[in-house]
Amino acid sequence: MERPMEVVQIDHTLADIILVDQVERNPLARPWLTLAIDVATRVVLGAYVTFDAPSVLSICLCLDHCVRPKSIRTPSSLEQLYWPTAGIPQAIHVDNGRDFRSDAFRSACAEWGIAIKYRPPGRVHFGGHIERLIGTTMGAVHVLPGTTQSSPKDKGEYDSAARASMTLDEFEDWLQLEICRYHNTRHSGLKRTPLAAWADLGGDDAGRQVVDTDAFRISFLPSERRQLGRTGINLFSIGYWSDAFAPMIGRGAGKVTVKYDPRDMSRIWVVTDDGRTVAARYKDLSRPKVSLWESRRASAIFHDRHGGRISEAILFAIIEEQRRIAHAARQRTLATRLDDERKPRLPNNKPKRDPSREMFAIDTSNPNLPTYPIDDFDGPRRKT
Template sequence: MDEKEIVRKRRGAKEANKTFAARPGRLAVGTPLEIVQIDHTLADIILVDHVDRRPLARPYLTVAIDVATRIVLGVFVSFDAPSVLSIALCLDHCVRRKSIHVPGKLEELVWPTSGIPKAIHVDNAQEFHSDAFSSACEDWGIAVEYRPPGATHFGGHIERLIGTAMGAVHVLPGTTQSSAAEKGDYDSEKHAALTLAEFEDWLHLEICRYHNTRHEALGRTPLAAWADLGGDTAGRQVVDVEAFRTSFLPFELRQLGRTGITLFGVHYWSDAFASLVGRGSGKVQVKYDPRDLSQVWVLVNDGRMIPARYRDLSHPRISLWESRRARKEWQDRHGGRINEKALFQVIDAQRRLAEAARQKTRTARLESERETRLPKHQPRRDPSREMFAIDTGNPDLPTYPIEEFDDPRRKN
């Protein structure tokens, strides 16, 4: 049998390509922000919730690296699977000037790298082929290049960076290691200790340490390479970072009418709509942040991006996931389309149920924790053998003399 085929069947196609696939040439980039590679990965660690600090799940990382300097331009951490939102928030991090607070100290570490990439290299994941991502890159003059299917070495720089980051993660409590063999009998859930926010802070500090560590391929630190190659002036800087972030958000096409915009069963209005009603033709783009549907952004025909809020401002903030869950519950129970008032009532009821369940679960866990912490030799409670308060109103009970004494400090 062919040796490559043997390795493929025993260890998988990825391992076979590492050993036998020819890879002539290399990606030569001499200018910062000329090429930025972006990719996602599932972190090798289990995190806990911030309330009860109980094990939750492994987080996803979205990372962007500048090929010329190996600088990490941006990163985004979330429990949600990679999506258009992950890319939007990672790129938003790329174009911002960043600094990291050092826990327990007053000082901050500077992360002095930002700018709009000239080209982005990505894989063929669905989110990188979305209309929101493609149109936003076109608007900002960012070229998008897709790696050939199965050719992971075309994203070698980001793959190596992710491997380095995961190697550092393996020293944290709750790590899952990179394989079952390396994990052994280590109980990841039992040792999990970091929340999502704490893990994100640790990751930012680790990136700052990496930026100041000599890179073998560069012969210097990534920060030194960024400075030597003129990274601060090599690319374009974003003046309105909020407009940049918004442009990468997902969108739906909706008709702008006399009552405003309707999205996911909720009505939105802006006073700027008044002069546009009846003057445009066709539908407009309505961009939204799935985490907070209290505000949307409407791209009208003249190129303006108009923010719009709930038409009824008394409504609370909700997420897209809450909206979907409420609409599904209504559909299962009643059928048909849910109206706006009922939508928020269902979401409020679901929130109350979720909070009540969480409180009950926390109380039960607390009682269980108390039981497990009792010393092994301590007997369990027996109410029949416990002492109780004496009934002082019973005259048949014996009395005891009380000694009286004079207090010299007491005055008549």
């Protein structure tokens, strides 16, 4: 039998549920779920939920969750739930998806001593544990509001979008509690709970611990090769600088590896020849934080209208204008909904009379009216 942390399986799945936005709570989309399971104990080592399609970032943040101590938000009435496992897997079993074959993923695994084992074609059992975990998790998802079930046949006439009510954060909180419930449920293959198997096999002492978790996360982030010049680095039409660049430029660094987090492009990390990681920020620190998706959308808008490359100033101007339009749209949507709520109360929009719901005087002298027995709750009085 394998030892804890010896073999870990990772995979993605599109969750069988529609989630809502946090502002208007209107239906948005189905989220993607990335899970990592320890084969020996069936303990879930890490999880990551996002609306974005699987990518190197999904793997990065799932592995980041694997090596960090887990913090679970629970209702105040519950005690802190025990979710063990924080360490570096010895080997990772993955499928042959492009994200698992990226240079960033393979180089980071080599850096941290993680062996990669790709699933051979037709050898389904290589990923059997993670697939069963995904199936178990989706079975629990199917009882949530907004579920799409596993097929149109199973869903029937259930209106998933109309019943959707959970945000991404709420779904993530639910998922973590569900994982803790699973950890404490007897597993038929183990003949015990995953947490019991973890304890029996010495899971707490099995994996190598990460001292610098930020360094671990950065190493798995997507990367690009860029020229380091006298004015710094330009990445996706944005300029970056760090005082640490000066000696590197003096030595003629040339092209360097640049790591970035697509969710927040206000900071990047440059990997030096001697393996150090140097953080760099916007050259213009007055710029707001933007995502790579906002940057790409702004660049596409400019290219469609004008062609050519976009300048940094215009890039941020387009992003800020799009944010202003989106904010105004949200405000108009809220105002429209409030107007709709007010309409029945306006003088010109009174609802039609419904006599059946109104009260009228009754002619009690009419002998043909039905009579009803009246219960005497006081009962007979006792003699004193």
